[in-house]
Structures are given as C-alpha cells and as structure tokens.
Amino acid sequence: MQEMFTVFIQLLFIFQGVTSLRDVKLLVEPTTVVRGGTAALICSRDMQGAPLYSVKWYRGNHEFYRFTPMETPSTRVFGLPGIYVDMNRSNGSQVLLRRMDLGLAGNFSCEVTAESPSFATQIATKFIDVIALPTSIPVLSADKDRYQPGEILRANCTSPPARPSANLTIFVNEEPVRASETSLHPSESGLLTTKVNIDIKVTPALFPGGRLRVACYATMYNVYNKSAKLDFLTPETDPRPERITLNGGASRTFLSWLPLFLLFFLPLVSGQDFGFEEFGYYSYDDESEKNLILSLV
C-alpha cells in the first residue's frame, strides 16, 4: 500500500513536470553596467501551453515591476529609489532599466506564475554589477628623464577613482613588470584610486632600437582599457658637457666634415665612452655635435 502511494506521488510529480511551467531563465544584457547606463532584463520561460498569470520583477526582495495580462492596466511599477523602468520598452517578457547608479548593483529576479496548474511559480535570479570608470587616463611618472645603465628606473602609475578599483599593469618594452608596491586609496563616494610602483635596473638591453618604453595600462573587465606611455632614449654620454654656443656662420662647413673627424679621432680618445659600442650609432642633435667637438678640441 505504502509503495503504491509512493509510485502514485512520483507519477503525479512527473506528470506535473511535463505539463507545468518550466525553464524560467533570466538573461541580463549587459551584466556589468557602466554607471548611468541601461540594462535589459529578459525573462524567458516555457509555459507548456498554460496561460500566464503574472511576471513579477524584484531587486533583492523588493518588487519593482509587475506584468499581469488579465488586469488593466497590465503593468504596474512600484516606486523603488534609484530604479527607472522604461515603460515604453518593458512588457511581459522584458524590463529595461535606465540611469543605473552604483547603489543599484545587486540581485535581480523575475518570478513567473502560470494560471494552471494551481498557480505554479518559478523564479530566476542574476547579479547585475554597476561600475564607475576612471574619469581620465592613468598618470604615469618616472623619477628621471634619462637613465644610464646600472641605474634604477623608478616609476609610478595612478588611475583616478573608480569602482571597483581599476587594474593597473606597467610594461617595460611590452613585458609586464611586477609591481614593487600596489595601493588603493578610497576617495569620495566609495570610489578607489589605484597606484602601482615599479623599480627596475636599467641595462643596455632595455634599449632595443635606441628606445626604452614604459607603459601603464588601466583596465576594468573588458569594459575599459586606457594607457599612458613614457619613452626614454638611448643613454647619453656622461658627464654631459655644458652648452657652448658657436657663432652661426662657420658652423655649417665645420659640421660637414664632422663625421670624418669623429671616425678619425674617437678611437684615440681614451677612457671615455661615447656610447658607440654599447648602444650602436647614436645620432646626436646639432647642439650636442657642437658640444662634442668643443669638448674634444
């Protein structure tokens, strides 16, 4: 007797499963909304032929919108602070939320009720995140304008307030560099400023093609990606001679035989590294050509 009853219950359960409401799903587009933006919430279901009684929409436990086809009007909005339902684009299947602010991030649900059998109800929930992007690109700075091999290049990068905090990565010549320090600083209205520091030892190998590039990328999921770059040119000779201005007239012809002069004399200058061997030929600007000549003469 007991067994027969169990089988009966199971059959009833399976039977109900076939004829009743099923597969209530909530699709959110996008799931990460930039503050001030819009999200579409689409509630799909398989009614199995049963008439729809109602669709209720919730944020957390609070109902903010209801669709009841048998009633007039068929839609109702329950004023909830910060929720702006676009009535023109909301119906029994979807709700469009506009002007979403940070505080609205949370779980959203749609609850579907079928008229038969006996008001079967299913609910589906999705988390919607609302984020604030940094208001400007990251700021990258280094402690010097030029670096000699052996020196330490110290740089830091700061990304303006965001929520959640932006991810910062510093690259040296396309290679990510491990941050020596990463910090978050809270600012007004719960946003966070991100800052990273790096320090790397400068080597000649860091100047392929005569240039060392430091870049800082600020990213937030796949929604935001901005960068700042600093370029450092091949290290200069050291110490740099003081600037001496030549009288304009003679200098042109003087400079025209300069390369020959350099080729001939440079090997003779002992104990000075002009950067030719280590870094390949470095093209001096006019001013430093003059300076070089004057320091040789």
Ligand SMILES: *[C@@H]1O[C@H](CO)[C@@H](O)[C@H](O)[C@H]1NC(C)=O
């Ligand atoms: C809805 O549509 C009406 C008429 O088409 C329009 O006047 C109103 O501004 C629209 N409301 C929104 C929130 O788009």
Ligand SMILES: *[C@@H]1O[C@H](CO)[C@@H](O)[C@H](O)[C@H]1NC(C)=O
């Ligand atoms: C609900 O509105 C959306 C967009 O406004 C539309 O694509 C969809 O067909 C509508 N669905 C129903 C059941 O009216």
Ligand SMILES: *[C@@H]1O[C@H](CO)[C@@H](O)[C@H](O)[C@H]1NC(C)=O
């Ligand atoms: C959203 O729902 C998930 C799963 O039920 C829960 O773990 C989480 O705490 C909820 N988040 C919020 C903000 O209520």
Ligand SMILES: *[C@@H]1O[C@H](CO)[C@@H](O)[C@H](O)[C@H]1NC(C)=O
């Ligand atoms: C960032 O680096 C610059 C240049 O070295 C320096 O002036 C500044 O103080 C640094 N900022 C912080 C917060 O460390």
Ligand SMILES: *[C@@H]1O[C@H](CO)[C@@H](O)[C@H](O)[C@H]1NC(C)=O
């Ligand atoms: C930052 O990076 C971590 C690790 O890759 C990732 O889990 C997180 O979602 C990222 N945060 C943002 C805001 O992009």
